[in-house]
Each structure stands twice: as C-alpha cells, then as structure tokens.
Amino acid sequence: MMQTTPARGTFTFTDAFEAAYREQARQIGRFNLAVFGKTGAGKSSLVNAIFGTTVAETGIGKPVTTGTHYYEHPSGTFGMFDCVGFETGESGDDILASLRRTVEEYRDRPLAEQMHVAWYVLRWSDRRFEDSQAGFVRELRSIGLPVVLVLSQVPITGSGDVHPEAVHLADLIAAEVGDVIIGGRPVMTNAVADPHLNQPVHGLFPLLESTFQAAPEGVIGALTAAQRIDLARKRRDASAIVATGAAAAAGIGAIPIPFSDAVLLVPAQVAMMATIATRYALPVDAGTVTSLALAAAAAGGAASWAGRGLANLAKMIPGVGSVIGGTINASIAATLTTGIGFAWIAVCEQLVSMDADEIAALLGDGSVLRSTFLTAFKSQVHKGVDSAKFSESAA
Ligand SMILES: Nc1nc2c(ncn2[C@@H]2O[C@H](COP(=O)(O)OP(=O)(O)O)[C@@H](O)[C@H]2O)c(=O)[nH]1
Ligand SMILES: [Mg+2]
Structure with a gap:
C-alpha cells in the first residue's frame, strides 16, 4: 500500500500531481451527449447551464458528419455532438441514414468515443410537435440512442406553476412518443433567467436526472464529473x-x-x-x-x-x-x-x-x-x- 519514499529530489508535488491527474482523468473516461433541435431552440444554453460555458461557445468544433460538430470540454470528461443539420426531421431519410452510419461507426470505438445520450430540444413556444419530429425521435431510439425530450424556454406563471399550455404540449408529446423517451414525458426547462419577465431558471436538475437515467453505467463517473449543478x-x-x-x-x-x-x-x-x-x-x-x-x-x-x-x-x-x-x-x-x-x-x-x-x-x-x-x-x-x-x- 505504501508508495515510494518521497526523498527530496525524486518526488516533486507538481510531477506527482500532474501524472496522477492525467491518469485518473483517462480512467474516468468521457460522457458524450448528442443534441438535436432547431436553431434557437436553446440547445447551447442548456448545455452551458449544466456543463459550463466552455463547451458550447469555444471554437467551431470538429466536423463529424453533415451538420454535426463535436465539441470537447477542456477537462476531457465531456463531449457534445451539436447536430444542427437535424433541425426538423423534414430533411428526411438522407440525414437519418448518415446519422445512423455515424452512430454505428462510433459504436465500434471505445466507450469514451461513443454517443451515449440524445437530447431532443423543442422550444415550448413552437406549441407543436409535428409527425416528422415524432418520427425523428423514434428513429433516434431505433438507432440505439436513449432520447431525453426537452421542452425549452418554458415560462412559469405568477402562481409559480409551469405554464398550463406547456403542460398540455407535454401531454400531447407523451401520448405520441412517451414509449420511446426517457421517463415517458418531456422534461420542462428554462435555461436562462429573465428578470424583466420574472422568469427563473428551472428544470435543470430534472434534465440532469433524466440524463443520468439514460447514460450507460460506464460513463456515470464522467457525467458526475462533467456536470456542474x-x-x-x-x-x-x-x-x-x-x-x-x-x-x-x-x-x-x-x-x-x-x-x-x-x-x-x-x-x-x-x-x-x-x-x-x-x-x-x-x-x-x-x-x-x-x-x-x-x-x-x-x-x-x-x-x-x-x-x-x-x-x-x-x-x-x-x-x-x-x-x-x-x-x-x-x-x-x-x-x-x-x-x-x-x-x-x-x-x-x-x-x-x-x-x-x-x-x-x-x-x-x-x-x-x-x-x-x-x-x-x-x-x-x-x-x-x-x-x-x-x-x-x-x-
Ligand atoms: N429566456 C430564455 N432565453 C433562452 C433560453 N434558452 C435560450 N435562450 C435564448 O435563445 C437564443 C438561442 O439560444 P441558443 O442556446 O443559442 O440556441 P441553439 O441555437 O439551440 O443552440 C439565445 O439568445 C438565448 O439567450 C431560455 O431557457 N430562456
Ligand atoms: Mg447552439
């Protein structure tokens, strides 16, 4: 159990710490999230709120496949596939075929390189969940990605409740795709506070909990490290x-x-x-x-x-x-x-x-x-x- 005797000159705090840090960081691996949704839905804001601003804002990411960029957190414990090309699902079979190829190709790689969980982010104020979107969510699941469906930018009423129309939309979505999404229902969130409209941040913990529920066992440690809420x-x-x-x-x-x-x-x-x-x-x-x-x-x-x-x-x-x-x-x-x-x-x-x-x-x-x-x-x-x-x- 005892380690090498720290005779001065052979043991230095800096070398020992940095070597151990690198080794432990390698062992903890990485959690990779794939994020889908229209531009402006609030994907980057949600990722930033849970994993820190460093992920979604720095650089342009590494191109993976059409419309998909990969962003890596400086700690190495988190990566995000920003799937901007898959906005509505209307662009159809080509996009899904390319995504399927990518997910399958990644599946042969070490766990730390695979896509682990998908967030499908839908802005509440769109007030609709189209058949093509439902189809896209089903496809994600059939590709083998656990899907967390996220309603974003959901307002809170004066009495402190989630806006009833958002609840209504969540009910409709649950009826359509409840069988293939984590928890059977969308997670309702607001990632950015709006003091003018008296809107608080909410729903981040439930979103993180659903993400933990969806993540494979081998990346729970990395997800625990990467999230910061x-x-x-x-x-x-x-x-x-x-x-x-x-x-x-x-x-x-x-x-x-x-x-x-x-x-x-x-x-x-x-x-x-x-x-x-x-x-x-x-x-x-x-x-x-x-x-x-x-x-x-x-x-x-x-x-x-x-x-x-x-x-x-x-x-x-x-x-x-x-x-x-x-x-x-x-x-x-x-x-x-x-x-x-x-x-x-x-x-x-x-x-x-x-x-x-x-x-x-x-x-x-x-x-x-x-x-x-x-x-x-x-x-x-x-x-x-x-x-x-x-x-x-x-x-
Ligand atoms: N009030 C509020 N604004 C948000 C929220 N999420 C995103 N926004 C704003 O909506 C715009 C687009 O958000 P962004 O996260 O970049 O969307 P993305 O294109 O899906 O990555 C930005 O101006 C954000 O500040 C939210 O939860 N609440
Ligand atoms: Mg973005």
Whole structure:
C-alpha cells in the first residue's frame, strides 16, 4: 500500500500531481451527449447551464458528419455532438441514414468515443410537435440512442406553476412518443433567467436526472464529473476518494512514524488530491489544475516544497501540537489526510462554478485558495476531534 519514499529530489508535488491527474482523468473516461433541435431552440444554453460555458461557445468544433460538430470540454470528461443539420426531421431519410452510419461507426470505438445520450430540444413556444419530429425521435431510439425530450424556454406563471399550455404540449408529446423517451414525458426547462419577465431558471436538475437515467453505467463517473449543478453527487464521489486516501494513510501510520516523517504520507495525499480534482472537471488544463493544488497546499507553509506544506498541516490537528517530537500513528495519519481531502474538496467546490479566466485570476493571487483550504482543513480536523470526544464521553 505504501508508495515510494518521497526523498527530496525524486518526488516533486507538481510531477506527482500532474501524472496522477492525467491518469485518473483517462480512467474516468468521457460522457458524450448528442443534441438535436432547431436553431434557437436553446440547445447551447442548456448545455452551458449544466456543463459550463466552455463547451458550447469555444471554437467551431470538429466536423463529424453533415451538420454535426463535436465539441470537447477542456477537462476531457465531456463531449457534445451539436447536430444542427437535424433541425426538423423534414430533411428526411438522407440525414437519418448518415446519422445512423455515424452512430454505428462510433459504436465500434471505445466507450469514451461513443454517443451515449440524445437530447431532443423543442422550444415550448413552437406549441407543436409535428409527425416528422415524432418520427425523428423514434428513429433516434431505433438507432440505439436513449432520447431525453426537452421542452425549452418554458415560462412559469405568477402562481409559480409551469405554464398550463406547456403542460398540455407535454401531454400531447407523451401520448405520441412517451414509449420511446426517457421517463415517458418531456422534461420542462428554462435555461436562462429573465428578470424583466420574472422568469427563473428551472428544470435543470430534472434534465440532469433524466440524463443520468439514460447514460450507460460506464460513463456515470464522467457525467458526475462533467456536470456542474449537482455538487452533492460530486461530493459523494470525492468523499469516497478521501476515505480511500485516509485508509492508505492509516496503513502507513500503522507502525507509528516520527512526526518529522509526516512527508512519508505526502505521495498518497497528492494522489488523492489529483483524483478528487478529476471529479470537478475544471475547465483548465492539467498543468493549471496542478498549479491550483500547489497553491492551495502552500496553506501549510513552506511553499518552497508544497509536500512539506501538507506535512506541516499535521501541527494544526488539535492535540497533536503536544506530541511534536512524538509520533504520527494511524489515527493522526487518517485525520491529517481526511483534513487535506476535505480542504481540497472545498477549494474544488469554489472553483467549479468559475470559468477559465476567473480561475486564472484566483491563481494569480493564491491567498484565496490558501485561506479556503486552511479554513476547511481546520473545520474538518476539529470535527474529527469533536466527534471522537463525543464518542468517548458517550462510552
Ligand atoms: N429566456 C430564455 N432565453 C433562452 C433560453 N434558452 C435560450 N435562450 C435564448 O435563445 C437564443 C438561442 O439560444 P441558443 O442556446 O443559442 O440556441 P441553439 O441555437 O439551440 O443552440 C439565445 O439568445 C438565448 O439567450 C431560455 O431557457 N430562456
Ligand atoms: Mg447552439
């Protein structure tokens, strides 16, 4: 379980973090969404709202087949096929034949390259669902794509309900294609708030839930990482990574190590941080994520070698100050590692709603990263100690 001894000169925080990040990002794979609907239906707005602006706005994408472009999120965990050529289904058999060929061709590729889920986006104000559109949705399903039917730009009435005519349209659609769409009904959404008309954003969580329901098992991890509205899902995955990291650290501390050797724990902690980072799919490259982790870890001081900074954090565990010169046992090793894990989760949660420019600005002045990290670290290690005290007094 123990990793290579971090002798200075052979182990560097940056190299270890970046290598682990790249490897974990490769393992997590990619979720690919195919989006259909008329121009102006609100496809890009929905994708941006759930996966971040970086997907649908940057560049023109890579041409795949007639009218279809592929956009890749910088984190690598998400890709979008923007199928602008398939607007109404009226263009008929040629388009579907070409789509069928593309989907079949992709099906022979690794899972991370296949199309996993389709969103068919229909603007509510069109107020119609034509036979050709129903036929197109059925074709998508017969090609093997799970289809989420999305009503977009749906207004909310003064009493806070979805507009009754949108509900009526959803009923009609459910009657027509309910047997082939996820959940049997359209998901009603509004991706962009309109303060003038007092219209809130709504329906994004149900859309994401339907997308999870439609996605194959092998890409759930990538979808969890790529989406950025359900932080609880990310936290569940990240907490499990912390538990694994803490167990590894407890193993290293099973035979107590001198306090001065807290750096022995650092390689496992750095790997844990890198793994957690992949679950937040930040819209920046691996090198930038590494710099963010380095800046946060400098919260422990000794920024010349951030590994030492992590080790220094041990002094902040309540009760540990008095054993300096003593040893780190399994419990202290686990507490330290858990603290580092949740401190880094707090930083990632702060970063996940930001775009690349905002992240760069935060990196320029590392003080926010350090203080977020440190505050969360202290709160976590106190929590650990308090609950230990509680169980002692309860016993
Ligand atoms: N109020 C409101 N406007 C939206 C919504 N979705 C899209 N729009 C606007 O409609 C226009 C077209 O949206 P876009 O997402 O680019 O559509 P796409 O062509 O299907 O990708 C843009 O001006 C958006 O701001 C929405 O849910 N609510
Ligand atoms: Mg668009």
